[in-house]
Amino acid sequence: MATEKLNLTLKVWRQPSSTAQGEIVTYEAKDIPSTASFLEMLDIVNEELINKGDEPIAFDHDCREGICGMCSLTINGRPHGPGDGVTTCQLHMRSFRNGDTIWIEPFRAQAFPILKDLIVDRSAFDHIIQAGGYISARTGSAVDANAMPIPKPVADYAFDAAACIGCGACVAACKNASAMLFVAAKVEHLGVLPQGKAEKDRRVLGMVRAMDDAGFGNCTNQYECEAVCPKEISATYITKMNRDFAAASIKEAVVNEF
Amino acid sequence: MVSDISNDMPDSKIPSGPIADKWTKHKMDSRLINPNNKRKYTVLVVGSGLAGASAAATLAELGYKVKCFCYQDSPRRAHSIAAQGGINSAKNYQNDGDSVHRLFYDTVKGGDFRSREANVHRLAEVSTQIIDQCVAQGVPFAREYGGLLANRSFGGAQVSRTFYARGQTGQQLLIGAYSALSKQIADGGVEMYPRTEMLDLVLVDGHAKGIVVRDMVTGRVYSFAGDTVLLATGGYGNVFYLSTNATGCNVTAAYRAHKKGAYFANPCYTQIHPTCIPVSGSYQSKLTLMSESLRNDGRVWVPKKAGDRRLPSEIPDAERDYYLERKYPSFGNLAPRDIASRGAKEVCDEGRGVGDTGLGVYLDFSAAIQRDGEHTVREKYGNLFQMYEQITGENAYQSPMRIFPAVHYTMGGLWVDYNLMSNIPGLHVLGEANFSDHGANRLGASALMQGLADGYFVIPSTIANYLASETPGTVTTEHEAFREVEDEVRQRIDQFLSINGKRSVDSFHRELGLLVWDKCGMARDEAGLTEALQRIPELRAEFWENVRVPGDNANVNQELEKAGRVADFLEFAELLCHDARHRKESCGGHFRTEHQTDDGEAKRNDADFAYVGAWEHRGVGNEPELHKENLEFENVQLAIRSYK
Numbered sequence: 001m002a003t004e005k006l007n008l009t010l011k012v013w014r015q016p017s018s019t020a021q022g023e024i025v026t027y028e029a030k031d032i033p034s035t036a037s038f039l040e041m042l043d044i045v046n047e048e049l050i051n052k053g054d055e056p057i058a059f060d061h062d063c064r065e066g067i068c069g070m071c072s073l074t075i076n077g078r079p080h081g082p083g084d085g086v087t088t089c090q091l092h093m094r095s096f097r098n099g100d101t102i103w104i105e106p107f108r109a110q111a112f113p114i115l116k117d118l119i120v121d122r123s124a125f126d127h128i129i130q131a132g133g134y135i136s137a138r139t140g141s142a143v144d145a146n147a148m149p150i151p152k153p154v155a156d157y158a159f160d161a162a163a164c165i166g167c168g169a170c171v172a173a174c175k176n177a178s179a180m181l182f183v184a185a186k187v188e189h190l191g192v193l194p195q196g197k198a199e200k201d202r203r204v205l206g207m208v209r210a211m212d213d214a215g216f217g218n219c220t221n222q223y224e225c226e227a228v229c230p231k232e233i234s235a236t237y238i239t240k241m242n243r244d245f246a247a248a249s250i251k252e253a254v255v256n257e258f
Numbered sequence: 259m260v261s262d263i264s265n266d267m268p269d270s271k272i273p274s275g276p277i278a279d280k281w282t283k284h285k286m287d288s289r290l291i292n293p294n295n296k297r298k299y300t301v302l303v304v305g306s307g308l309a310g311a312s313a314a315a316t317l318a319e320l321g322y323k324v325k326c327f328c329y330q331d332s333p334r335r336a337h338s339i340a341a342q343g344g345i346n347s348a349k350n351y352q353n354d355g356d357s358v359h360r361l362f363y364d365t366v367k368g369g370d371f372r373s374r375e376a377n378v379h380r381l382a383e384v385s386t387q388i389i390d391q392c393v394a395q396g397v398p399f400a401r402e403y404g405g406l407l408a409n410r411s412f413g414g415a416q417v418s419r420t421f422y423a424r425g426q427t428g429q430q431l432l433i434g435a436y437s438a439l440s441k442q443i444a445d446g447g448v449e450m451y452p453r454t455e456m457l458d459l460v461l462v463d464g465h466a467k468g469i470v471v472r473d474m475v476t477g478r479v480y481s482f483a484g485d486t487v488l489l490a491t492g493g494y495g496n497v498f499y500l501s502t503n504a505t506g507c508n509v510t511a512a513y514r515a516h517k518k519g520a521y522f523a524n525p526c527y528t529q530i531h532p533t534c535i536p537v538s539g540s541y542q543s544k545l546t547l548m549s550e551s552l553r554n555d556g557r558v559w560v561p562k563k564a565g566d567r568r569l570p571s572e573i574p575d576a577e578r579d580y581y582l583e584r585k586y587p588s589f590g591n592l593a594p595r596d597i598a599s600r601g602a603k604e605v606c607d608e609g610r611g612v613g614d615t616g617l618g619v620y621l622d623f624s625a626a627i628q629r630d631g632e633h634t635v636r637e638k639y640g641n642l643f644q645m646y647e648q649i650t651g652e653n654a655y656q657s658p659m660r661i662f663p664a665v666h667y668t669m670g671g672l673w674v675d676y677n678l679m680s681n682i683p684g685l686h687v688l689g690e691a692n693f694s695d696h697g698a699n700r701l702g703a704s705a706l707m708q709g710l711a712d713g714y715f716v717i718p719s720t721i722a723n724y725l726a727s728e729t730p731g732t733v734t735t736e737h738e739a740f741r742e743v744e745d746e747v748r749q750r751i752d753q754f755l756s757i758n759g760k761r762s763v764d765s766f767h768r769e770l771g772l773l774v775w776d777k778c779g780m781a782r783d784e785a786g787l788t789e790a791l792q793r794i795p796e797l798r799a800e801f802w803e804n805v806r807v808p809g810d811n812a813n814v815n816q817e818l819e820k821a822g823r824v825a826d827f828l829e830f831a832e833l834l835c836h837d838a839r840h841r842k843e844s845c846g847g848h849f850r851t852e853h854q855t856d857d858g859e860a861k862r863n864d865a866d867f868a869y870v871g872a873w874e875h876r877g878v879g880n881e882p883e884l885h886k887e888n889l890e891f892e893n894v895q896l897a898i899r900s901y902k
Binding site: 035040060061122143146159193 | 336337475648
């Protein structure tokens with residue numbers, strides 16, 4: 001594909017630290033190759049800022065191949081920018097036109113405090129996983145892997161949920177800053193597998209409560225989360241989780257023990 | 259001839275006895291620590307990838323007090339996550355003739371006879387337990403309709419022993435280890451420190467007893483003391499700047515340990531992966547791998563004529579050169595990585611490369627699509643085709659992919675004995691960061707296997723061999739050794755911030771990467787390496803005079819983070835080139851153009867180089883000192899590796 005050069009106007013959220021006041025700052029990005037990725041475009045802008053003696057724009061990134069979940073950015077109001085099923089690092093500049101103005105903001109949510117510029121703290125997600133997002137399987141105590149056949153459709157269903165990369169786009173897109181898609185994906189990934197059944201009730205109760213404690217909002221069925229999820233995880237997992245949560249809550253109330 | 263194990267080489271502690279019994283015997287002979295005493299020991303684990311997370315979780319399950327550190331914002335993001343293709347295991351579920359011994363044999367041969375037999379055999383043995391463990395954790399491996407696990411084949415093997423989870427095997431395995439780690443964090447067994455970068459190792463009376471870290475959010479430099487330190491900090495592929503590694507991957511932890519006395523073994527064994535998306539411009543920040551599993555169904559070709567600029571669809575079959583199938587009929591497109599990469603370089607050097615830059619070859623799926631249907635191909639590789647389209651804007655169902663080799667993995671690493679302990683007592687090294695199992699070339703789907711083997715099954719058994727003779731908790735951060743190292747780290751940070759030169763950190767990194775790729779990449783020679791060894795110190799000197807690191811150390815400062823890593827790469831690159839220049843043979847990922855057969859294959863020199871080259875640091879800019887661990891092959895016969 002032929003490489004075009006783009007001139008763009010960037011409106012970027014700059015915030016020196018977690019406690020400082022932030023603001024939108026305008027930058028001109030000149031001669032950006034259309035084959036560059038969005039983050040490479042920011043690299044080019046940063047190189048210029050450094051050469052001018054300014055501080056570069058801080059943003060999270062690592063694998064730059066759409067799997068680690070470290071990159072974020074709300075681009076023109078949409079987490080991970082235009083295009084379906086992509087993270088910011090996989091977004092390429094051919095998705096923009098010469099002369100475009102691009103608004104670049106952090107993932108905004110009360111539970112994701114800004115650390116600097118476009119970097120947010122998503123450790124609330126780790127705390128939710130710690131509250132039950134696992135199968136307790138002590139190393140060395142596993143049975144043979146083929147001892148328990150799992151029907152392919154069940155394995156595929158679990159896999160579709162397990163594809164979550166924990167980026168937080170679902171939260172940033174939701175008007176309630178709800179983490180329901182993230183939580184449901186893990187609850188259902190593990191809950192549908194036979195080896196995850198033993199802790200199913202504990203898991204859903206623990207994770208949903210940790211989510212509430214972290215300050216995430218609730219789900220009001222707008223499906224923005226599903227629309228922006230780079231791994232295209234379906235919001236139907238939320239429905240499934242709500243049912244599991246209700247069942248577990250009743251059991252908890254009746255049996256009062258797990 | 260190389261003499262027997264050099265006197266000054268530490269004991270590799272390889273157990274005696276037949277190869278198949280060594281690991282069992284070693285476990286039986288290993289020290290034990292009773293459960294009540296385990297909780298008195300503090301283990302510092304640096305890195306949270308497959309090796310680090312699995313070790314941290316398992317050691318905490320056993321009762322040790324674990325502190326785990328990673329530079330990412332969450333342990334779930336370590337770069338193991340990006341592994342696509344799969345994980346090998348000698349399960350023989352396919353009944354196609356696989357066995358522990360065959361996996362052992364394939365790995366030693368694939369490593370071009372430059373790995374330790376005993377370590378590789380242990381890896382093959384525990385490979386079966388890894389799959390059991392991962393399935394128990396809920397890792398959604400691919401399954402057949404009957405519900406049993408599916409397998410596929412990978413480069414360098416003629417059996418199907420690779421387990422996979424679509425093209426996201428690394429992600430699923432890492433999430434498994436991360437969830438085990440998360441449970442231990444919740445239970446209080448592990449204290450986790452994300453966004454925390456290890457900047458130096460602390461030795462007390464010659465033993466590794468702590469680390470100095472920087473809090474990447476506040477800039478605070480502080481220390482942790484422990485009874486032992488585990489480095490699981492990955493490889494050094496980013497010395498080339500462009501690689502398939504994450505942008506944050508670095509050599510700092512391993513190199514800092516090296517400067518404190520740890521031997522660095524075989525740094526010249528670097529793996530260039532044959533199937534990556536070609537470079538498109540100078541702004542490029544990383545290279546993206548297309549899983550090797552694609553070579554199961556994709557056919558690699560270039561035009562027969564040099565300079566043929568026709569579209570691939572316009573080139574008839576008779577005018578295509580399927581060069582891997584032609585040169586290696588029995589392995590064909592599944593020839594090992596080093597051989598497939600050199601094949602691509604060769605045809606591009608002949609002017610037969612494709613794409614705008616001429617640095618690319620076709621990976622063509624039309625035969626597979628015709629044979630099995632697009633649906634089947636999509637089912638197997640859908641996410642890879644999607645990734646290819648996102649990056650290149652091209653649809654690979656309709657026209658062939660263009661691929662080119664890129665730096666992917668580093669077989670070299672810190673020297674370790676059979677217990678995974680370096681020559682510094684108390685410093686253990688796991689996963690890609692050590693040198694131990696892959697020799698001069700790693701086979702596909704073996705990195706995940708090694709990382710998890712080290713973390714879940716090896717270190718939990720061997721760590722007590724060190725700890726049992728140590729009184730727990732004797733060293734605290736009050737010890738003066740911590741003050742000294744902290745001061746050095748702070749001074750270095752201040753120095754970066756005060757140079758205030760004219761060039762960005764990235765510009766130095768890019769220049770270093772091009773130089774190392776050019777002189778110490780897919781093909782190396784004496785003259786080029788000598789030139790690199792002259793040029794690297796010059797570039798390093800310029801860096802320390804002319805780098806510009808904006809901002810301060812009171813906050814997130816990504817330029818400062820990069821400066822520290824690039825400063826270490828600028829020293830490490832010299833070590834890499836020294837090793838490459840001294841090894842006057844071609845083996846695996848190390849190809850010296852002076853040492854090749856008449857038909858261009860790598861020519862090993864077993865008489866003079868069948869050893870591990872372990873280097874001791876002798877001061878920046880000084881020649882490192884070589885120590886040799888002789889490699890003995892008692893179970894696999896030394897032979898010329900042939901995939902024809």
